[in-house]
Amino acid sequence: MVRWEPGTAERLQKVALELFATRGYEQTTAAEIAQAVGLTERTFFRHFSDKREVLFQGQELLVQAFLDGIEAAPEDASPFEVVACALRSAATFFPDERRPHSRTRQSVIDRNPALQEREHHKLTTLATTVATALRARGVDDVAATLAAESGATVFGIAFTRWLREERSLADIAAEVLAELLTLAARALRPAR
Amino acid sequence: MVRWEPGTAERLQKVALELFATRGYEQTTAAEIAQAVGLTERTFFRHFSDKREVLFQGQELLVQAFLDGIEAAPEDASPFEVVACALRSAATFFPDERRPHSRTRQSVIDRNPALQEREHHKLTTLATTVATALRARGVDDVAATLAAESGATVFGIAFTRWLREERSLADIAAEVLAELLTLAARALRPAR
Numbered sequence: 001m002v003r004w005e006p007g008t009a010e011r012l013q014k015v016a017l018e019l020f021a022t023r024g025y026e027q028t029t030a031a032e033i034a035q036a037v038g039l040t041e042r043t044f045f046r047h048f049s050d051k052r053e054v055l056f057q058g059q060e061l062l063v064q065a066f067l068d069g070i071e072a073a074p075e076d077a078s079p080f081e082v083v084a085c086a087l088r089s090a091a092t093f094f095p096d097e098r099r100p101h102s103r104t105r106q107s108v109i110d111r112n113p114a115l116q117e118r119e120h121h122k123l124t125t126l127a128t129t130v131a132t133a134l135r136a137r138g139v140d141d142v143a144a145t146l147a148a149e150s151g152a153t154v155f156g157i158a159f160t161r162w163l164r165e166e167r168s169l170a171d172i173a174a175e176v177l178a179e180l181l182t183l184a185a186r187a188l189r190p191a192r
Numbered sequence: 193m194v195r196w197e198p199g200t201a202e203r204l205q206k207v208a209l210e211l212f213a214t215r216g217y218e219q220t221t222a223a224e225i226a227q228a229v230g231l232t233e234r235t236f237f238r239h240f241s242d243k244r245e246v247l248f249q250g251q252e253l254l255v256q257a258f259l260d261g262i263e264a265a266p267e268d269a270s271p272f273e274v275v276a277c278a279l280r281s282a283a284t285f286f287p288d289e290r291r292p293h294s295r296t297r298q299s300v301i302d303r304n305p306a307l308q309e310r311e312h313h314k315l316t317t318l319a320t321t322v323a324t325a326l327r328a329r330g331v332d333d334v335a336a337t338l339a340a341e342s343g344a345t346v347f348g349i350a351f352t353r354w355l356r357e358e359r360s361l362a363d364i365a366a367e368v369l370a371e372l373l374t375l376a377a378r379a380l381r382p383a384r
Protein backbone atom coordinates (compact mmCIF):
# COMPACT_ATOMS: atom_id res chain seq x y z
CA MET A 1 0.00 0.00 0.00
CA VAL A 2 1.19 3.46 -0.88
CA ARG A 3 0.73 6.15 1.78
CA TRP A 4 -0.79 9.45 0.74
CA GLU A 5 1.20 11.79 3.00
CA PRO A 6 -0.08 15.33 3.39
CA GLY A 7 2.91 17.61 2.95
CA THR A 8 4.03 20.56 0.91
CA ALA A 9 3.88 18.63 -2.36
CA GLU A 10 0.35 17.47 -1.63
CA ARG A 11 -0.83 20.96 -0.68
CA LEU A 12 0.64 22.30 -3.93
CA GLN A 13 -0.98 19.48 -5.87
CA LYS A 14 -4.38 20.04 -4.29
CA VAL A 15 -4.48 23.78 -4.96
CA ALA A 16 -2.98 23.33 -8.45
CA LEU A 17 -5.77 20.94 -9.35
CA GLU A 18 -8.38 23.42 -8.11
CA LEU A 19 -6.80 26.22 -10.15
CA PHE A 20 -6.46 24.04 -13.26
CA ALA A 21 -10.11 22.99 -12.96
CA THR A 22 -11.51 26.49 -12.39
CA ARG A 23 -9.17 28.80 -14.36
CA GLY A 24 -7.85 26.31 -16.87
CA TYR A 25 -4.53 24.45 -17.06
CA GLU A 26 -2.92 26.77 -19.61
CA GLN A 27 -4.00 29.87 -17.69
CA THR A 28 -2.41 28.80 -14.39
CA THR A 29 1.28 29.42 -13.69
CA ALA A 30 3.57 27.65 -11.23
CA ALA A 31 4.01 30.97 -9.40
CA GLU A 32 0.25 31.31 -8.93
CA ILE A 33 0.00 27.79 -7.58
CA ALA A 34 2.80 28.45 -5.08
CA GLN A 35 1.30 31.80 -4.08
CA ALA A 36 -2.09 30.23 -3.39
CA VAL A 37 -0.56 28.17 -0.58
CA GLY A 38 1.78 30.97 0.58
CA LEU A 39 4.94 29.56 -0.97
CA THR A 40 7.41 30.83 -3.54
CA GLU A 41 7.77 29.65 -7.12
CA ARG A 42 11.21 28.35 -6.12
CA THR A 43 9.65 26.05 -3.55
CA PHE A 44 7.22 24.82 -6.20
CA PHE A 45 10.13 23.81 -8.41
CA ARG A 46 11.79 21.96 -5.55
CA HIS A 47 8.79 19.61 -5.60
CA PHE A 48 7.85 19.51 -9.28
CA SER A 49 10.06 19.80 -12.36
CA ASP A 50 7.24 21.60 -14.16
CA LYS A 51 3.55 22.44 -13.97
CA ARG A 52 2.59 19.27 -15.81
CA GLU A 53 4.30 17.08 -13.24
CA VAL A 54 1.70 18.16 -10.67
CA LEU A 55 -0.71 15.95 -12.61
CA PHE A 56 1.64 13.04 -13.25
CA GLN A 57 3.84 12.75 -10.19
CA GLY A 58 3.50 9.41 -8.47
CA GLN A 59 3.22 7.42 -11.69
CA GLU A 60 6.14 5.23 -10.61
CA LEU A 61 4.10 4.26 -7.53
CA LEU A 62 1.27 3.00 -9.74
CA VAL A 63 3.73 1.06 -11.87
CA GLN A 64 5.21 -0.34 -8.65
CA ALA A 65 1.74 -1.46 -7.52
CA PHE A 66 1.43 -3.44 -10.78
CA LEU A 67 4.87 -4.96 -10.24
CA ASP A 68 4.05 -5.87 -6.63
CA GLY A 69 0.97 -7.70 -7.88
CA ILE A 70 3.02 -9.59 -10.45
CA GLU A 71 5.54 -10.60 -7.80
CA ALA A 72 2.77 -11.83 -5.51
CA ALA A 73 1.23 -14.05 -8.22
CA PRO A 74 1.60 -17.82 -7.74
CA GLU A 75 4.59 -19.23 -9.57
CA ASP A 76 2.45 -21.39 -11.88
CA ALA A 77 -0.06 -18.64 -12.72
CA SER A 78 -0.73 -18.19 -16.45
CA PRO A 79 0.14 -14.79 -18.00
CA PHE A 80 -3.44 -13.52 -17.76
CA GLU A 81 -3.73 -14.79 -14.18
CA VAL A 82 -0.60 -12.78 -13.36
CA VAL A 83 -2.19 -9.75 -15.03
CA ALA A 84 -5.30 -10.27 -12.87
CA CYS A 85 -3.06 -10.14 -9.75
CA ALA A 86 -1.39 -6.98 -11.07
CA LEU A 87 -4.77 -5.32 -11.63
CA ARG A 88 -5.95 -6.20 -8.10
CA SER A 89 -2.78 -4.72 -6.65
CA ALA A 90 -3.03 -1.58 -8.81
CA ALA A 91 -6.62 -1.07 -7.68
CA THR A 92 -5.43 -0.51 -4.07
CA PHE A 93 -3.73 2.60 -5.42
CA PHE A 94 -7.16 4.12 -6.13
CA PRO A 95 -9.34 3.69 -3.04
CA ASP A 96 -12.83 5.14 -3.43
CA GLU A 97 -11.98 8.22 -1.34
CA ARG A 98 -9.55 9.21 -4.05
CA ARG A 99 -12.29 9.34 -6.70
CA PRO A 100 -13.15 13.07 -6.32
CA HIS A 101 -9.48 13.99 -6.78
CA SER A 102 -9.17 11.64 -9.77
CA ARG A 103 -12.35 13.03 -11.33
CA THR A 104 -11.09 16.61 -11.11
CA ARG A 105 -7.71 15.57 -12.48
CA GLN A 106 -9.39 13.75 -15.38
CA SER A 107 -11.56 16.77 -16.21
CA VAL A 108 -8.37 18.85 -16.54
CA ILE A 109 -6.71 16.23 -18.75
CA ASP A 110 -9.79 15.79 -20.94
CA ARG A 111 -9.67 19.44 -21.89
CA ASN A 112 -6.02 19.43 -23.02
CA PRO A 113 -4.78 17.26 -25.94
CA ALA A 114 -1.12 17.41 -24.83
CA LEU A 115 -2.09 16.14 -21.37
CA GLN A 116 -4.19 13.41 -22.97
CA GLU A 117 -1.18 12.33 -24.99
CA ARG A 118 0.93 12.26 -21.82
CA GLU A 119 -1.73 10.22 -20.02
CA HIS A 120 -1.89 7.81 -22.90
CA HIS A 121 1.89 7.50 -22.88
CA LYS A 122 1.59 6.46 -19.21
CA LEU A 123 -0.43 3.39 -20.21
CA THR A 124 2.13 2.54 -22.90
CA THR A 125 4.97 2.73 -20.39
CA LEU A 126 2.95 0.63 -17.99
CA ALA A 127 2.40 -2.07 -20.62
CA THR A 128 6.12 -2.13 -21.45
CA THR A 129 7.08 -2.50 -17.78
CA VAL A 130 4.52 -5.25 -17.15
CA ALA A 131 5.70 -7.12 -20.28
CA THR A 132 9.29 -6.97 -19.03
CA ALA A 133 8.22 -8.34 -15.63
CA LEU A 134 6.29 -11.17 -17.32
CA ARG A 135 9.32 -12.08 -19.45
CA ALA A 136 11.41 -12.14 -16.27
CA ARG A 137 8.97 -14.79 -14.99
CA GLY A 138 9.73 -16.92 -18.05
CA VAL A 139 6.70 -15.96 -20.14
CA ASP A 140 7.63 -15.99 -23.83
CA ASP A 141 8.01 -12.71 -25.69
CA VAL A 142 4.75 -12.53 -27.66
CA ALA A 143 2.63 -13.88 -24.80
CA ALA A 144 4.19 -11.34 -22.41
CA THR A 145 3.42 -8.46 -24.76
CA LEU A 146 -0.13 -9.66 -25.42
CA ALA A 147 -0.94 -10.14 -21.73
CA ALA A 148 0.70 -6.85 -20.71
CA GLU A 149 -1.02 -4.80 -23.43
CA SER A 150 -4.33 -6.44 -22.57
CA GLY A 151 -3.76 -5.60 -18.91
CA ALA A 152 -3.12 -1.95 -19.76
CA THR A 153 -6.25 -1.87 -21.95
CA VAL A 154 -8.36 -3.40 -19.16
CA PHE A 155 -6.91 -0.95 -16.65
CA GLY A 156 -7.65 2.01 -18.93
CA ILE A 157 -11.27 0.97 -19.51
CA ALA A 158 -11.82 0.08 -15.84
CA PHE A 159 -10.33 3.36 -14.63
CA THR A 160 -12.63 5.39 -16.90
CA ARG A 161 -15.64 3.46 -15.57
CA TRP A 162 -14.44 3.84 -11.96
CA LEU A 163 -14.48 7.63 -12.43
CA ARG A 164 -18.13 7.49 -13.52
CA GLU A 165 -19.44 4.75 -11.22
CA GLU A 166 -19.39 4.23 -7.48
CA ARG A 167 -18.02 0.67 -7.36
CA SER A 168 -14.46 -0.21 -6.41
CA LEU A 169 -11.77 -0.23 -9.09
CA ALA A 170 -10.88 -3.81 -8.13
CA ASP A 171 -14.43 -4.98 -8.90
CA ILE A 172 -14.67 -3.07 -12.16
CA ALA A 173 -11.23 -4.22 -13.37
CA ALA A 174 -12.09 -7.85 -12.55
CA GLU A 175 -15.33 -7.49 -14.50
CA VAL A 176 -13.66 -5.92 -17.55
CA LEU A 177 -10.93 -8.58 -17.54
CA ALA A 178 -13.59 -11.30 -17.30
CA GLU A 179 -15.38 -9.74 -20.25
CA LEU A 180 -12.17 -9.83 -22.29
CA LEU A 181 -11.63 -13.51 -21.44
CA THR A 182 -15.24 -14.36 -22.27
CA LEU A 183 -15.07 -12.51 -25.60
CA ALA A 184 -11.89 -14.39 -26.46
CA ALA A 185 -13.50 -17.71 -25.53
CA ARG A 186 -16.43 -16.95 -27.84
CA ALA A 187 -14.02 -16.56 -30.75
CA LEU A 188 -12.48 -19.97 -29.95
CA ARG A 189 -15.81 -21.84 -30.26
CA PRO A 190 -15.96 -24.26 -33.18
CA ALA A 191 -16.87 -22.65 -36.52
CA ARG A 192 -20.60 -22.69 -37.18
CA MET B 193 -7.07 -4.09 -52.62
CA VAL B 194 -5.19 -0.81 -52.64
CA ARG B 195 -3.15 -0.08 -55.76
CA TRP B 196 0.40 1.13 -55.31
CA GLU B 197 0.56 3.54 -58.23
CA PRO B 198 3.95 4.85 -59.25
CA GLY B 199 3.63 8.59 -59.64
CA THR B 200 5.26 11.77 -58.44
CA ALA B 201 4.27 11.18 -54.82
CA GLU B 202 5.69 7.69 -54.92
CA ARG B 203 8.95 8.82 -56.50
CA LEU B 204 9.29 11.48 -53.81
CA GLN B 205 8.48 8.94 -51.14
CA LYS B 206 11.02 6.42 -52.44
CA VAL B 207 13.90 8.87 -52.62
CA ALA B 208 12.94 10.47 -49.30
CA LEU B 209 13.13 7.10 -47.60
CA GLU B 210 16.57 6.47 -49.10
CA LEU B 211 17.80 9.86 -47.92
CA PHE B 212 16.27 9.42 -44.44
CA ALA B 213 17.90 6.00 -44.14
CA THR B 214 21.34 7.05 -45.36
CA ARG B 215 21.72 10.69 -44.20
CA GLY B 216 19.25 10.65 -41.32
CA TYR B 217 15.71 11.98 -41.06
CA GLU B 218 16.61 15.20 -39.27
CA GLN B 219 19.41 15.94 -41.73
CA THR B 220 17.22 15.69 -44.83
CA THR B 221 15.14 18.66 -46.02
CA ALA B 222 12.06 18.69 -48.24
CA ALA B 223 14.05 20.71 -50.80
CA GLU B 224 16.74 18.04 -50.96
CA ILE B 225 14.15 15.31 -51.45
CA ALA B 226 12.53 17.24 -54.29
CA GLN B 227 15.91 18.02 -55.88
CA ALA B 228 16.91 14.36 -55.84
CA VAL B 229 14.07 13.57 -58.26
CA GLY B 230 14.49 16.79 -60.26
CA LEU B 231 11.52 18.59 -58.74
CA THR B 232 11.06 21.82 -56.80
CA GLU B 233 10.34 22.14 -53.09
CA ARG B 234 6.99 23.64 -54.11
CA THR B 235 6.05 20.44 -55.93
CA PHE B 236 7.03 18.47 -52.83
CA PHE B 237 4.58 20.47 -50.75
CA ARG B 238 1.82 19.89 -53.28
CA HIS B 239 2.08 16.19 -52.40
CA PHE B 240 3.01 16.26 -48.72
CA SER B 241 2.07 18.76 -46.03
CA ASP B 242 5.47 18.23 -44.40
CA LYS B 243 8.52 15.99 -44.39
CA ARG B 244 7.00 13.68 -41.80
CA GLU B 245 3.98 12.97 -43.97
CA VAL B 246 6.24 11.16 -46.43
CA LEU B 247 6.42 8.41 -43.81
CA PHE B 248 2.77 8.45 -42.77
CA GLN B 249 0.78 9.22 -45.90
CA GLY B 250 -1.65 6.47 -46.78
CA GLN B 251 -2.59 5.71 -43.19
CA GLU B 252 -6.26 6.23 -44.05
CA LEU B 253 -5.93 3.42 -46.61
CA LEU B 254 -4.76 1.03 -43.90
CA VAL B 255 -7.62 2.10 -41.64
CA GLN B 256 -9.97 1.59 -44.61
CA ALA B 257 -8.60 -1.94 -45.09
CA PHE B 258 -9.52 -2.70 -41.47
CA LEU B 259 -12.99 -1.22 -41.99
CA ASP B 260 -13.49 -3.23 -45.21
CA GLY B 261 -12.66 -6.39 -43.27
CA ILE B 262 -15.16 -5.49 -40.57
CA GLU B 263 -17.85 -4.85 -43.16
CA ALA B 264 -17.16 -8.19 -44.83
CA ALA B 265 -17.50 -10.13 -41.55
CA PRO B 266 -20.59 -12.36 -41.22
CA GLU B 267 -23.43 -10.62 -39.42
CA ASP B 268 -23.37 -13.06 -36.48
CA ALA B 269 -19.58 -12.99 -36.03
CA SER B 270 -18.44 -12.37 -32.45
CA PRO B 271 -16.34 -9.22 -31.80
CA PHE B 272 -13.03 -11.13 -31.95
CA GLU B 273 -14.14 -12.95 -35.12
CA VAL B 274 -14.82 -9.54 -36.66
CA VAL B 275 -11.35 -8.42 -35.58
CA ALA B 276 -9.90 -11.54 -37.24
CA CYS B 277 -11.60 -10.49 -40.52
CA ALA B 278 -10.25 -6.95 -40.11
CA LEU B 279 -6.71 -8.27 -39.61
CA ARG B 280 -6.94 -10.50 -42.70
CA SER B 281 -8.11 -7.54 -44.75
CA ALA B 282 -5.39 -5.26 -43.34
CA ALA B 283 -2.75 -7.83 -44.21
CA THR B 284 -3.50 -7.41 -47.93
CA PHE B 285 -2.19 -3.88 -47.49
CA PHE B 286 1.29 -5.30 -46.80
CA PRO B 287 2.10 -7.89 -49.48
CA ASP B 288 5.54 -9.47 -49.08
CA GLU B 289 7.04 -7.36 -51.88
CA ARG B 290 6.44 -4.31 -49.71
CA ARG B 291 8.62 -5.68 -46.91
CA PRO B 292 11.91 -4.04 -48.03
CA HIS B 293 10.20 -0.64 -48.15
CA SER B 294 8.57 -1.22 -44.76
CA ARG B 295 11.87 -2.34 -43.24
CA THR B 296 13.65 0.80 -44.39
CA ARG B 297 10.77 2.96 -43.16
CA GLN B 298 10.84 1.21 -39.77
CA SER B 299 14.61 1.71 -39.43
CA VAL B 300 14.06 5.47 -39.90
CA ILE B 301 11.25 5.53 -37.33
CA ASP B 302 13.20 3.45 -34.81
CA ARG B 303 15.93 6.08 -34.72
CA ASN B 304 13.60 9.02 -33.98
CA PRO B 305 11.47 9.23 -30.79
CA ALA B 306 9.04 11.78 -32.27
CA LEU B 307 8.38 9.48 -35.23
CA GLN B 308 7.93 6.54 -32.86
CA GLU B 309 5.34 8.54 -30.95
CA ARG B 310 3.55 9.35 -34.22
CA GLU B 311 3.63 5.69 -35.25
CA HIS B 312 2.25 4.68 -31.89
CA HIS B 313 -0.49 7.28 -32.22
CA LYS B 314 -1.43 5.59 -35.52
CA LEU B 315 -2.28 2.38 -33.66
CA THR B 316 -4.32 4.33 -31.12
CA THR B 317 -6.34 6.00 -33.88
CA LEU B 318 -6.78 2.63 -35.54
CA ALA B 319 -8.15 1.10 -32.33
CA THR B 320 -10.59 4.00 -31.88
CA THR B 321 -11.87 3.66 -35.46
CA VAL B 322 -12.26 -0.12 -35.20
CA ALA B 323 -14.11 0.26 -31.87
CA THR B 324 -16.52 2.73 -33.48
CA ALA B 325 -17.16 0.32 -36.35
CA LEU B 326 -17.82 -2.53 -33.90
CA ARG B 327 -20.28 -0.38 -31.94
CA ALA B 328 -22.05 0.42 -35.21
CA ARG B 329 -22.52 -3.36 -35.61
CA GLY B 330 -24.27 -3.44 -32.25
CA VAL B 331 -21.34 -4.62 -30.13
CA ASP B 332 -21.60 -3.13 -26.64
CA ASP B 333 -19.23 -0.35 -25.61
CA VAL B 334 -16.74 -2.21 -23.42
CA ALA B 335 -16.62 -5.28 -25.68
CA ALA B 336 -16.03 -3.06 -28.71
CA THR B 337 -13.14 -1.26 -27.00
CA LEU B 338 -11.59 -4.51 -25.74
CA ALA B 339 -11.79 -6.23 -29.12
CA ALA B 340 -10.55 -3.17 -31.00
CA GLU B 341 -7.61 -2.53 -28.65
CA SER B 342 -6.71 -6.21 -28.79
CA GLY B 343 -6.85 -6.08 -32.58
CA ALA B 344 -4.48 -3.10 -32.64
CA THR B 345 -2.12 -4.87 -30.22
CA VAL B 346 -2.14 -8.03 -32.36
CA PHE B 347 -1.55 -5.96 -35.49
CA GLY B 348 1.39 -4.13 -33.86
CA ILE B 349 3.06 -7.34 -32.71
CA ALA B 350 2.39 -9.13 -36.01
CA PHE B 351 3.71 -6.23 -38.06
CA THR B 352 6.97 -6.14 -36.09
CA ARG B 353 7.40 -9.88 -36.65
CA TRP B 354 6.52 -9.56 -40.35
CA LEU B 355 9.41 -7.09 -40.74
CA ARG B 356 11.83 -9.64 -39.28
CA GLU B 357 10.44 -12.86 -40.76
CA GLU B 358 9.65 -13.99 -44.29
CA ARG B 359 6.09 -15.26 -43.73
CA SER B 360 2.97 -13.38 -44.81
CA LEU B 361 1.45 -10.80 -42.48
CA ALA B 362 -1.90 -12.62 -42.70
CA ASP B 363 -0.33 -15.83 -41.34
CA ILE B 364 1.57 -14.07 -38.58
CA ALA B 365 -1.43 -11.99 -37.51
CA ALA B 366 -3.65 -15.09 -37.39
CA GLU B 367 -1.03 -16.82 -35.26
CA VAL B 368 -0.65 -13.90 -32.81
CA LEU B 369 -4.44 -13.57 -32.51
CA ALA B 370 -4.71 -17.33 -31.87
CA GLU B 371 -2.06 -17.00 -29.17
CA LEU B 372 -4.07 -14.22 -27.49
CA LEU B 373 -7.23 -16.33 -27.55
CA THR B 374 -5.38 -19.37 -26.19
CA LEU B 375 -3.78 -17.33 -23.39
CA ALA B 376 -7.19 -15.97 -22.47
CA ALA B 377 -8.69 -19.46 -22.47
CA ARG B 378 -5.92 -20.64 -20.10
CA ALA B 379 -6.95 -17.96 -17.61
CA LEU B 380 -10.58 -19.17 -17.76
CA ARG B 381 -9.71 -22.75 -16.70
CA PRO B 382 -11.12 -23.75 -13.32
CA ALA B 383 -8.99 -22.72 -10.33
CA ARG B 384 -6.48 -25.37 -9.38
